Amino acid sequence: MKTALPVERAPSALRRNALWSALLLLVVALLVMLVWLAGLYEANQVQSRLERDVAEAESDIRAAFMRNAQGLQALQYSDPTPNSWTMDAATFLREHREIVRVEWRDNALKPLAQVDTPFRTPVFDHVGRAALQSEVMLACANARRVGGPAYAGSYFVPLSDGLGFEAMEFCLPLQKGGKVSGYLIATYMLQEVLNGLLARQITRNYEVSFTEGDGTRLALSGSGRSGSRVFTARHLMDLPGTTLVLRMDSWRAAPDLFPNVLTALVTAMSIALVSVVTLLGKDMRRRFKAEKELADVLAFRKAMEDSLVTGLRARDLQGYTTYVNPAFCQMVGFTVDELLGHSAPAPYWPPESGEENRQHQLNHQPGQVPPREGYESIYMRKDGSRFPVLVIEAPLINAQGVQTGWMSALLDISEQRRVEELSRAGQERLQATARLATVGEMASLLSHELNQPLAAISGYAAGSLNLLRDGPQGAVEFGAELTLAMQRIAEQAERAGKVIKSVHDYVRRRDQVREAVAPQALLDAILPLVHLQARQLLVRVQTEIEPGVPPVLCDRTMVEQVLLNLARNAMQAMDFPHILERSLTIRVRVPKGQGAGKKWLEFSVADLGEGIAPEVQQQLFNPFFTTKAEGMGLGLSLCRTVVEQHGGALEFAANLPQGTVFIFTLPASSVA
Ligand code: ADP
Numbered sequence: 001m002k003t004a005l006p007v008e009r010a011p012s013a014l015r016r017n018a019l020w021s022a023l024l025l026l027v028v029a030l031l032v033m034l035v036w037l038a039g040l041y042e043a044n045q046v047q048s049r050l051e052r053d054v055a056e057a058e059s060d061i062r063a064a065f066m067r068n069a070q071g072l073q074a075l076q077y078s079d080p081t082p083n084s085w086t087m088d089a090a091t092f093l094r095e096h097r098e099i100v101r102v103e104w105r106d107n108a109l110k111p112l113a114q115v116d117t118p119f120r121t122p123v124f125d126h127v128g129r130a131a132l133q134s135e136v137m138l139a140c141a142n143a144r145r146v147g148g149p150a151y152a153g154s155y156f157v158p159l160s161d162g163l164g165f166e167a168m169e170f171c172l173p174l175q176k177g178g179k180v181s182g183y184l185i186a187t188y189m190l191q192e193v194l195n196g197l198l199a200r201q202i203t204r205n206y207e208v209s210f211t212e213g214d215g216t217r218l219a220l221s222g223s224g225r226s227g228s229r230v231f232t233a234r235h236l237m238d239l240p241g242t243t244l245v246l247r248m249d250s251w252r253a254a255p256d257l258f259p260n261v262l263t264a265l266v267t268a269m270s271i272a273l274v275s276v277v278t279l280l281g282k283d284m285r286r287r288f289k290a291e292k293e294l295a296d297v298l299a300f301r302k303a304m305e306d307s308l309v310t311g312l313r314a315r316d317l318q319g320y321t322t323y324v325n326p327a328f329c330q331m332v333g334f335t336v337d338e339l340l341g342h343s344a345p346a347p348y349w350p351p352e353s354g355e356e357n358r359q360h361q362l363n364h365q366p367g368q369v370p371p372r373e374g375y376e377s378i379y380m381r382k383d384g385s386r387f388p389v390l391v392i393e394a395p396l397i398n399a400q401g402v403q404t405g406w407m408s409a410l411l412d413i414s415e416q417r418r419v420e421e422l423s424r425a426g427q428e429r430l431q432a433t434a435r436l437a438t439v440g441e442m443a444s445l446l447s448h449e450l451n452q453p454l455a456a457i458s459g460y461a462a463g464s465l466n467l468l469r470d471g472p473q474g475a476v477e478f479g480a481e482l483t484l485a486m487q488r489i490a491e492q493a494e495r496a497g498k499v500i501k502s503v504h505d506y507v508r509r510r511d512q513v514r515e516a517v518a519p520q521a522l523l524d525a526i527l528p529l530v531h532l533q534a535r536q537l538l539v540r541v542q543t544e545i546e547p548g549v550p551p552v553l554c555d556r557t558m559v560e561q562v563l564l565n566l567a568r569n570a571m572q573a574m575d576f577p578h579i580l581e582r583s584l585t586i587r588v589r590v591p592k593g594q595g596a597g598k599k600w601l602e603f604s605v606a607d608l609g610e611g612i613a614p615e616v617q618q619q620l621f622n623p624f625f626t627t628k629a630e631g632m633g634l635g636l637s638l639c640r641t642v643v644e645q646h647g648g649a650l651e652f653a654a655n656l657p658q659g660t661v662f663i664f665t666l667p668a669s670s671v672a
Contacts, residue, residue, distance in 0.1 A: 020281070027277055031270040038263040043231070046250060050206070050233040054248040057198050057208065058235045061246070064197040065170075065239070068096060069149045072172050072184045075102075082113035089115040098192040100167065103185040109133075109140060112182065123167075123189075126160040132169075139171035140183050142241030148173070150241035154190060154210070154218055166190045166210070166218040168242070190244075194221035207249040218244075223251075311389075311410035314396055319343045319361055322405065331389075331412050333382035350380040360391070370394070376413070387414045427641070434634055435507055435561060438568070449499050449532050453492035460485040460492070502528035506560070516551040516669035517559075519588040519601065525556075526564045530571075530584075539571050539582040546589040552601050553669040558642045565635040566605040566662045572628065573609030573660065583608055590668070599668035600648065606661040611654060620652070639664070 075088050082104065089102045093115055100123050103114040116122040124132065135152050142150035149172045158164040172184040190210050198208060198221070207222040211234075231250040236243055305312060311328030315321055324339045332339075332348040339347070344361060345354045357377055374392035381387065390411040395403045439446075464485040467478040475482060506529060523543050534541045552559070567584060574582040585606045594600065612620065619625045621640050626633035636650075643650040648665035655661040 024277070027273060031273065034266045034270065035263065038266045042263060046231050047233070050231050050248055050250050051235075053202060053206065054233040054235045054246055057202050057248065058237050058246045060199065061193060061197050062237065062239075064098075064193075068099065068186065069170070069172055071096070072102065072186055075104075075184065076174055086113050086115055089113070090118065093117050096196075098188055098196045099186045100189045100192075101185075101187040103136075104182060105136075105185060106182045107180050109137065109183065123157060123159065123165070127158060132157070135167075135169045136171065136185050139169040139185070139241060140173070143171040143173045143183070144180070146240045148240065151239045153242045154244070168244075190219035191221065194219055202248075205250070207251070209247045209249075211245045211247050213243075213245065311412070313339075313408045313410060314405055315361075315408070316405040317403070321346065328410060331381075331387075331410065332379060348379045348381070350378055350386055353378050374409075379410075387412055388417055389413060430634075431558065431561060431638065434632075434638060437632060438561075438564065439503055439507055446499065446503060446532065449535075450496050453496040453499075456492040457489050457496075460489045464489075499528065499532075506564075514553055514555055516553055517556050518551045519545055519549055519603075522552070522556065522559055522563060523586060523588075525560050526567065529564060530567045533568060533571055534584065537571050537575050537582065539574060539584050541567075542583065542585045544585065544587045544589075546587075549588055549590055549601060550599065550668040552666045554646055554666050555642075559646075559666065562639045562642050562664065563603065563605070565639050569635060570605050570607035570609065570660070570662075573607050576610065579609065581608055591665075600665045601668050602663060602665050604661050604663040606655045606659060608655070608659040611658070611660055612652070 071092055075085060075092060080088065085104055093099060093102060097117065097119055100117045100120070101114060104112040106112055132155070135155055139150055139152035142152060149170065152169045154166045154168040156164050157167045168188045168190060170186040170188060173180045174182040174184060194208050194210065195203070202208060203222040205223065207220065209220040210218040212218060233248050235246045237246050305325045308325060308327050311331045312323070312325040313321060313328050314323035320341055320343045321339055324336055329336055329339065334347055344358050349357045360375060360377065370393040372392065374390050376388060376390055378386050379389045390413050392409045394407050396405040396407045398404050464482055467482055468475055505525065527541070530541055563586070567586065570584050587604045589602055591600060591602045616627060621636050623637040624633040640650045643664045643666070646666050648667065650662065650664040652660055652662045
């Protein structure tokens with residue numbers, strides 16, 4: 001994984017469509033072929049069954065003919081007389097519908113006896129038996145030639161009702177003493193041969209007929225047409241003296257959509273196949289859509305990563321860098337290839353903070369969630385320059401919910417640092433200016449305060465000069481007074497010096513360092529200045545420090561300024577003619593109910609002034625908000641900034657029964 005995930009290009013839509021069309025065509029062709037083959041197979045099955053059945057039917061008829069010949073032969077066994085023969089023959093005919101007439105003739109073919117079938121009116125009455133003599137002769141000629149029973153070709157026998165039937169003569173030569181003594185002639189009715197000698201099964205299922213060689217039908221039996229497709233099978237029936245063609249037609253509904261189980265099976269499978277292909281097609285379409293959406297999401301993600309100014313870096317659990325975004329490369333000045341695959345130490349770790357960075361890396365154990373605020377570190381650009389970064393880490397979880405590494409967001413905070421430094425310097429300058437402004441405001445008080453010692457000094461000096469006017473003896477005489485005057489001058493000069501020093505101390509710019517300071521020391525530093533104003537405004541100043549309070553950990557100059565600002569505001573709030581009792585109380589104590597951890601000290605500055613009107617309360621801490629003619633409105637805003645920088649809070653409340661109390665907290669130093 002570099003700056004982008006590799007997205008496999010999908011084949012062009014045209015090519016994909018062509019492939020799909022080819023697949024569909026192939027499937028359709030295959031299915032059509034399958035159905036056609038199944039139909040062909042089934043037709044072959046029907047045809048071969050038909051062939052088998054026609055062969056069986058032919059052998060059935062042939063066997064029946066054979067049995068009939070034997071039956072006829074049997075009529076002669078007991079040397080019958082024409083009369084007895086006639087009775088036997090009549091019995092025989094009753095059992096054989098297919099034979100319409102049996103004749104016994106002598107060896108010159110003269111009739112000796114004949115019997116007609118009892119099932120119909122004698123068939124030869126209409127044409128006369130004599131007219132058919134040639135057929136009989138032909139059959140018997142055949143019989144003589146082959147030396148056994150023989151047949152003659154079929155012929156049409158017209159009937160009196162205009163119809164007729166196809167008949168075939170059978171001649172059985174009768175032997176006596178090795179010579180032909182006569183003939184038995186049987187006339188077969190071909191129609192009845194088909195009706196009577198074939199199995200019911202055959203005539204029910206097929207149309208069976210005797211035909212001539214050219215296809216002319218001679219007799220027909222069986223079911224009628226019941227379909228559009230015909231299967232035909234022919235079989236030659238070679239009889240002595242003649243040949244018949246037995247033809248069988250099977251009528252089938254064709255094309256039959258489901259001719260048999262196989263075709264149905266193939267069709268069902270085809271439908272299933274088409275359904276599967278359709279479903280697959282749908283699935284593919286969904287997949288293409290998902291792929292396209294994924295590609296869009298990836299492109300969106302890449303655009304987002306590329307436009308980020310935050311550096312992103314991913315590491316696997318072994319610490320090898322697996323991903324960096326362009327912002328990170330720009331930040332450190334290395335290329336993607338120079339960064340990927342590196343484990344500790346990374347090329348952007350400066351040698352001096354390599355160990356610290358390694359510790360940060362080792363501290364992260366899989367399953368732990370690192371702090372959201374991150375940690376700060378120093379990184380090194382390729383040119384060797386250092387810059388501060390804020391590193392925020394989060395576990396990298398894959399789609400299966402398993403952690404595969406760490407993702408870090410890195411912010412170059414050098415600009416932030418520069419702005420912080422500028423703001424700190426600005427804040428410091430503002431504090432110094434505010435201090436100077438305070439002193440400026442207090443200039444008249446100062447001159448007044450200095451006036452007294454200076455006047456006293458000048459008075460003592462004038463008195464001393466008077467004593468000395470009389471020369472050295474005066475000095476000797478008033479030595480004691482002069483010494484006292486000099487002491488007073490020195491005391492007053494020292495007092496004036498103290499006033500000047502307190503102002504100097506306050507104004508002097510000191511380093512901003514947090515140190516442990518005793519609360520008493522803080523008050524001592526500002527009280528001379530507070531007293532200056534208190535004397536002018538006739539305010540009584542009280543300080544109450546709870547015994548045993550620990551020192552505060554603070555920037556001394558700043559906290560002094562806070563205390564002085566609050567004290568001055570308090571005194572100014574009581575500067576009204578109607579307020580007679582003017583008292584300023586500064587208290588320091590340890591608030592009750594603190595836990596075992598960090599301890600806090602509470603400072604409060606209370607006055608007996610007018611209090612703060614509700615509309616003023618809302619804007620109290622806004623910079624430049626003031627109700628005073630010569631006020632700057634910076635005091636409280638600065639106080640709050642300073643207190644909050646120390647981690648404390650500045651609040652105010654009504655001071656019962658009258659006035660206001662400002663309360664702020666500062667951390668106690670652990671070195672109590
Ligand atoms: P400034 O003193 O220059 O006006 P501050 O920020 O110190 O600026 O005070 C803002 C305003 O808050 C004051 O003008 C005053 O109206 C009000 N204020 C501050 N302290 C008190 C107090 N102890 N009692 C009543 N009003 C006060």
